[in-house]
Amino acid sequence: MTRVPRPGLVIFDNDGVLVDSERIANAVMADLLTGYGVPTTTEEAIRDYMGGSMALVRARVRERHGSDLPSAFEDAYHQAAFAAFRAELVAVAGVSDLLDALVAADIPYCVASSGTHERIRLTLTTTGLIDRFADAVIFSSQDVAHGKPAPDLFLLAAEKMGFAPEDCAVIEDSPLGVTAARAAGMRVYGHTALTPPGRLADADALFAAMTEVPALLGL
Ligand SMILES: [Mg+2]
Structure with missing residues (x-):
């Protein structure tokens, strides 16, 4: 099996990826x-x-x-x-352990969501995840002119976090999000919780549980 290069930055979608909303x-x-x-x-x-x-x-x-x-x-x-x-609302199963694994591997992460800042903060707070995300690493469609499927939000997150698009890995669960990540020139992994796998076919790989993600990221 080919060795997967570790990303410099992991960008999480929020709804359906961090929170089971x-x-x-x-x-x-x-x-x-x-x-x-x-x-x-x-x-x-x-x-x-x-x-x-x-x-x-x-x-x-x-x-x-x-x-x-x-x-x-x-x-x-x-x-x-x-x-x-x-x-x-609850967190998606296994997210907390995945964030721990990223911290242990010294890989920064952020969230880039189509939701409003208010919605992102409320959902992360309700699920107990908010302490894992500083204000500076939360990006909303409110921050760009064109939301997903345009690449703008992912490109903004990468730029603000100080990484080139090709060093970023995106974790998504919607066809719109996969399209946006691809358009941004980033690798993308698709969570198949609610979406038929065929609609996420443009992703680099698909997964059904968060426990599969560390291996996809080369951790
Ligand atoms: Mg989503």
Whole structure:
């Protein structure tokens, strides 16, 4: 087996990678869109919007359904999602051990998420992971003009952390995120929790459990 070069920096997506939020968040999204007259199931929300920013959801609903969502959409979504997160959100199994392994190997890491800074902080706090992420290593789609699938957010994270794109490894779980990492010129590993593996086929490798990631990173 070829030896895998260790990355200089590991960039984590948040939802579905660090925190197990996607089923909760997409159930909220499906209910809300259905209430706005765009009938949507949780599975459809996962398929069409997972990994994207609120701006992407708004644009796709306009494009596919011809509906302009009301201006209250973003606030209503965040209010309902945050309440559900406070009640039931947990970390993805094995994440804490993976972060320990990176610290032991002296490899820095950061988070680059389509969520707002408020959402990232709330989910990391609720799951007890916030102490593992200093303010300076949290990057949100709010920090760039174009969110995933554009490469901008991953490129910003790499630049601020002081690494070239080719030295970065991205951990993602959505097709939008894999596309963004590829466009940024980074290697990317795909978590197949909620996404059919075929939709993450552009990733360098896929994994079903966090315990598989250290080997993928050459640790
Ligand atoms: Mg995700």
